Amino acid sequence: MPKTLRPKERTPALVRPDALRTSLGVEPLTCTIGAELAGVSLADAARDDGLFAEIKSLLLQYKVLFLRDQDITRADHVAFAERLGPLEDHPVVGSDPEHPGLVRIYKDLDSAPEHYENALHTDGTWRENPSMGAVLRCVVSPPVGGDTIWVNMVEAHRRLPEHVRTQIQDLRARHSIEATFGAVLPDEQRRALAARFPDAEHPVVRTHPETGEEILFVNAFTTHFVNYHTPANVRFGQDYAPGAGHLLNYLISQAAVPEYQVRWRWQKNSVAIWDNRSTQHYAVQDYWPAVRRMERAGIVGDRPF
Template sequence: MTPTTAPPAPPALRDHRIPADGLYEGPRELRRVPEGWTDRPYELFELVPRGRVIGAEIHGVGLSRPLDVAVRAELDRALLEWKVLFFREQHLTSQQQRAFAGHWGELETNPLLATGDDPEVARLDRSTVPTFENVWHADVTFRERPALGAVLQLREVPPVGGDTLWADMAAAYDNLPEEVKERIEGARAVHDFIPGFSRFYPPERLAPHQDRFPPVEHPVVRRHPVTGRRTIFVNASFTTRIVGFAQEESDRLLRLLFQQAHAPEFQVRYSWRAGDVAFWDNRATQHYAVNDYAPHRRIAERVAIAGDRPH
């Protein structure tokens, strides 16, 4: 009987450890809707996907007129399934933009942002007032009830640049290592308006608002109130620490969670034309406005929809 020859030992490799707690590299789980969700065709408009898990253009709907009940319901389903919807060249008045947003609930204002012709419409024009650009964030998570969503229209676009990106924070959660999911399950984090706005406002501008906007706590992992999906609900503009964790451990874990938005597979990138409208679910996404258009101007106007308490 011929003796069995043992396979050769693998060659020894030099130490090749990479720093821990970095953004995971490799295959991603890309799930656009919750497990068990039934995908159905859209019957009242054409939907054109712009990303694998997030972002779609809507064709065949004009936003300048009130929506009938059926169209509104189908757009609501599209928002839940695609998280951000794009409507080309709508050229809405402030009143029309408010009316469209109002189909989804009460509108809210932010006293720290400049306004346009209408007090319920924030005007984002970096040439006059600094705005949130070059940072991944969800809107107003420093409120007890952060915004449900927002409707943004570009009034003036630069000849090149000025894109906006959105990230699906449910996909970002799905792709966390299991040990990280276990560490953050049930954890809560503190959100504060000061870190984000102190990037471009002096203390005397912020101090009068401290009593109105005290720090608040929200779950690190938020369950979407409609779809039930778990989402990462911390962001680099407003989240300061995780409750009950030592500061060093909190900082390290938050850096890891912030990085999840940076994976291109979870993102959609949109190049604007004047009059375009984007409508996004602030409960499920983060966004990033790219400031690469100087010395040209980029003027956007945004209407925010009041939301509920995260859980």
């Protein structure tokens, strides 16, 4: 089992300089998050231990990686993603019949605009074990628009005012699929979804299990704090309601700070690989009625601590 790093043991992800010179190219896209890789095929990386290890280390360092011209098969896509861990299904979005866990996010001409992706979110925090990450490939891109934004939530936590970091260190919050995906369903289906996936409770500040980094871990699926109502926080009722809500909204709003973001322009056969534990993302829906088809392999994660 890999050693779990506490924040005081935090170490950067490192890649051998000679390996980068002789194999894949790395171009950082912003000062805080994201890098584009060149000279590599994910089909090869799925079968090459050394190449995969380089990519995994870069993922921990940059939090989201981008590649162009990945004309690979669905089997290759799945094979690479499975190097990161077992794939997970999705209770709302369908998977490819021949490749379970490869979720098809198809926005075709007969699709009305949907508004669950164009919110800053971390995948699956309504699960007890949210996603570890994902490998997303563009199959059909609109001629313009349809970008995706990723956010470094380690940086968002690091740059909070010190008194806020102290206040939230031990807070926990509830995350809900019923209040998000389920909100558009008929009542009976919404309740069935909630019964299948009861609200999950996670720390507001989680620790990355591999790097030891502290992460601000609230997003569009977060509904409320569960342990805010204490004598230290509440003098009168309004300190809790709306006081707790104001604090939660403030924390959620940190993902909108441009200095923590990278924005990616999709093309056919381009790929994004992201660490879901330390990021949020936002799928910009400015292209309808044009078509965008994406295929995503999400990786099962661990329980946040």
